[in-house]
Amino acid sequence: MSPYVADPVYLNGQFLPLAEAGISPLDRGFLYGDGVYELIPVYSRRAFRIDEHLNRLAATLAGIKLANPLDQAGWKAVVEKLIADAPWDDQSIYLQVTRGADNKRDHAFPTTPVPATAFAFAGPLVTTPPDVRARGVSAISVADQRWARCDLKVISLLANVLARQQAVEDGCAEALLIRDGWLKEGAASNIFVVKNGVLLAPPKTQLMLPGITYDIILELAESRGLPLEIREIHETELRSADEVWMTSSTKEVLAITQIDGQPVGNGQPGPVGEQMWQWYQDFKQSVMRKG
Template identity: 80%
Template sequence: MTPYVADPVYLNGAYLPLTEAGVSPLDRGFLYGDGVYEVIPVYSRRPFRIDEHLKRLQATLDGIRLANPLAVDAWKSVVLRLIDAAPWEDQSIYLQVTRGADDKRDHAFPPAGVPPTVFAFSSPLVTTPAAVRATGVAAITVPDLRWSRCDLKVVSLLANVLARQQAVEQGCAEALLIRDGQVKEGAASNVFVVRDGVLLAPPKTHLMLPGITYDVILELAAAHGQPLEVREIGEAELRAADEVWMTSSTKEILAITTLDGVPVGTGQPGPVGEAMWQWYQDFKNTVMRNG
């Protein structure tokens, strides 16, 4: 076990130490990034919205024309066994399926008899430290150079990796992706904007990954009477925003207080984001931790 991956991991029907897990160098996930993944947050050893995560996994598999190797109940069995074996109360369960390893390198799909590669493991779920959350973080904007099926959670993430690395090299926490003058999401997060007290959320399209945390934010806004508009957000609106947030299961609600070197709003986390963070914590403690 490493500090970040618990033993055992799951690989192709077996539970084994990470050091003993291996795949063929001809695996199409290695050669082409031909595979999908899913990440399920776990609170107090209870997987959050596992059905929704497995539904999204199925949608991505359908999108790349790869048959699901496991039934829903089998996936749940894998997830629960990994949770039980891991030492952490709060975890992040990673699932990955690739199109498997043929006996040659060929762009076309391998023969039907080639089995997919199925891999899963547990990591600790680490959220943003309070000191970072109190000040917010810096981000940059970059052109969105990804393909047009960003709604599919595929392992070929090189464009996201390069965008995130560009942010890191500039001392920033995230890169916000701009396509055709509209903000879509972050390299590894969803994005929300607040203007004049109204929460703005980009719509779910093929140009954005449909985040589970994104759904929770919309639900909490509706439950607490927070004015909300789900629509395209122009780059000018982003730069004139009173608040900008990045959201994910690990970031939760994290204010972006500097964008491309310019303060967002007052340059401090704003009141709408602070209220949403508290609503999220209440939801986590009353719902997420109770199954």
């Protein structure tokens, strides 16, 4: 076990120590990034919205024409065992499926079917420290150079990795992906904008990965009466926003207070974001931790 991965892990029907888990170097996930993944947050040892996560996994597998190696009940059994054996109450369950290992390197799918590689593990769910949340974080904007099916949660994330690394090298927490002048998302988060008290959210299209946390933010806004517009957000609106947030299961609701060295609004976390963060915490305690 490492500080970030609990033993046992799951690999192709077996639970075993991470140090004993191995795959073929001819695995197509290793050679091509030919596979998918899913991340399920766990609160008080309860997987949150596991059906929605597994449905997204199934949709992504269908999107790349890869048969799901387990049914819903099978995946749930894997997740439940990983949760039970891990030392943390709040966890992050990682699932990955690749097209498996052929006996050669060929871009086309194996002509003779090979078993998919299914891998899963539990790690700690680490959220933003209070001092970071209180001051917000900085971001950069970058050209979105990803492919045209960003709605599929695939493991070939090199464009995201390079964008995020550029942010890190610039001392920032996130890279905001701009395509043809329109905000899509962050390298590893969804992005929301507030202008004149109205919450703006990019729509779910093939150019954005719809997060489960994204859905929660929309639900909270609608249930609490926060004005909401789901529409394309132009780069000029991003740069003139009163507030900008990044959201994910680990970041929850985190204010971006500076973009490309310029302050967002007054350069401090804004009141709408603070209210949404509190609504999110209330929801976490009343819903997420109770299954």
